[in-house]
Amino acid sequence: MLGGLGQFGIITNARIVLESAPQQVSEFRPPPCEELVGMEKLALRSDFAGVRNCSWQLLTTLKLRGTFNFAMDSFAGCLACQVRWIRAIYTDFQSFTRDQEMLISQPSTTDTFDYVEGFVIINNDNPFNGWKSVPFAPEQLNSSMIPKDAGSVMYYIELTKGFDSIDIHAMEQVRIIFLRLAFSRRILLRKNLENENTCQP
Amino acid sequence: MQKVEKMLAPLNYIQSLRFTTDVSYFQFLNRIHDVELSLSSHGLWDVPHPWLNLFIPRSSILDFNTKVFKQLINQDFSGPILVYPVNRDKYVFMKNLLQISYPLLHFFLRTQLLVFQPCRFFCFLFDSNSSFPCRWDNRASAVIPEESMFYLVAFLRNALPSSGPSLKSQMDDNSKILSMCHDISCKQYFPTYTNPAQWEQHFGSQWQNFVELKQTFDPHAILAPGQNIFRRNQILGSPS
Numbered sequence A: 001m002l003g004g005l006g007q008f009g010i011i012t013n014a015r016i017v018l019e020s021a022p023q024q025v026s027e028f029r030p031p032p033c034e035e036l037v038g039m040e041k042l043a044l045r046s047d048f049a050g051v052r053n054c055s056w057q058l059l060t061t062l063k064l065r066g067t068f069n070f071a072m073d074s075f076a077g078c079l080a081c082q083v084r085w086i087r088a089i090y091t092d093f094q095s096f097t098r099d100q101e102m103l104i105s106q107p108s109t110t111d112t113f114d115y116v117e118g119f120v121i122i123n124n125d126n127p128f129n130g131w132k133s134v135p136f137a138p139e140q141l142n143s144s145m146i147p148k149d150a151g152s153v154m155y156y157i158e159l160t161k162g163f164d165s166i167d168i169h170a171m172e173q174v175r176i177i178f179l180r181l182a183f184s185r186r187i188l189l190r191k192n193l194e195n196e197n198t199c200q201p
Numbered sequence B: 001m002q003k004v005e006k007m008l009a010p011l012n013y014i015q016s017l018r019f020t021t022d023v024s025y026f027q028f029l030n031r032i033h034d035v036e037l038s039l040s041s042h043g044l045w046d047v048p049h050p051w052l053n054l055f056i057p058r059s060s061i062l063d064f065n066t067k068v069f070k071q072l073i074n075q076d077f078s079g080p081i082l083v084y085p086v087n088r089d090k091y092v093f094m095k096n097l098l099q100i101s102y103p104l105l106h107f108f109l110r111t112q113l114l115v116f117q118p119c120r121f122f123c124f125l126f127d128s129n130s131s132f133p134c135r136w137d138n139r140a141s142a143v144i145p146e147e148s149m150f151y152l153v154a155f156l157r158n159a160l161p162s163s164g165p166s167l168k169s170q171m172d173d174n175s176k177i178l179s180m181c182h183d184i185s186c187k188q189y190f191p192t193y194t195n196p197a198q199w200e201q202h203f204g205s206q207w208q209n210f211v212e213l214k215q216t217f218d219p220h221a222i223l224a225p226g227q228n229i230f231r232r233n234q235i236l237g238s239p240s
Helices: A033-044 A046-051 A056-064 A066-079 A093-104 A168-194 B002-008 B025-029 B031-041 B058-069 B095-110 B118-123 B166-184 B196-217
Strands: A078-091 A115-122 A152-166 B017-026 B052-057 B083-086 B148-156
Touching: A056 A078, A066 B095, A078 A093, A078 B002, A078 B025, A093 A115, A115 B017, A168 B002, A168 B148, B025 B031, B052 B058, B052 B166, B058 B083, B058 B148, B058 B166
Parallel strands: none
Antiparallel strands: A078 A152, A078 B017, A115 A152, A115 B083, B052 B148, B083 B148
């Protein structure tokens, strides 16, 4: 029926099959008890604004609630499913198609890309279909980088591979938090020696 | 990400012309929206889209490159051109197409398409009951080349009101490309024909099956007479 040019019926209802995203938000394993106390201390510090960029929910939560469990839920927001997105230019059509065919013919037992597409681009600096449309940031490509033997058109393959990861920016922010925590932990440990019951669940 | 580097290693792209970024899964799915915003800001969104979508047999794609991409695509061509292979019989990774269909659905709804040719709706032609990767669903009526692998080529042009080639000249270009396609047995998705004989030629070996489906589901040929495939009240099975 599909592709039936309206010859066989009128669609009045449709069921669209959804599939879950290939990568899910990771579970966050709570840090050891003393780190939690460190985070609480950190949350109470006035210079906390410097790390606000890492999962603002986490920081807000810590600030407002100071409740560890709740904070941990928010922390999961720092972990996100990411897509590595690649574009690679060819001047030779035969190499371009050979690679595309190889990419869609691999057995499912091997690692394969999640998405493969191809484009023809015009050999000019048009931002929508020239070589300028390929890089993710315009400054990554200029006319001097285009091979001299390139013809009137070029080609590019677009690929993606999903991966489970901490958002890189957020990860850096988390690292900063933990650096500070390390400092706090020393205080904490010393404090623990003084008072064994500091860290109650 | 070493895994990705390993997967890229056998590819023969120009090493200095590879670009990589990491985005969230949602950002990737929603990427056409960013294109929409960019095109809209340049007045390039709400314009006619004389699109042309073709299925090219694998054996003809190099020829197609020489005769069409290299010779007919001018510097002032406006809009993206897609080229990628699809497996007909073998298992194919239709997940890829599904990922792009939703933003494009939005795109189709938003643009007043002069010729409504939703190139990326092919995902619905595939067997959605089987788990991914799935294969071409042969019950679909869309006509594809006989070969086990074929290429999708989409000229997603837009006609700008103030600059570039006129709508008329773009449609003439499309006709020129289509006329070259006759020699290489490619199939258009969806074609516009004016008489049943042309449709019969388009469907080729699938024609009889298409007629039988019509007999079953719309024996009086009430639906969509404007496609010029069947005439109302004709006796089906012997299209004139």
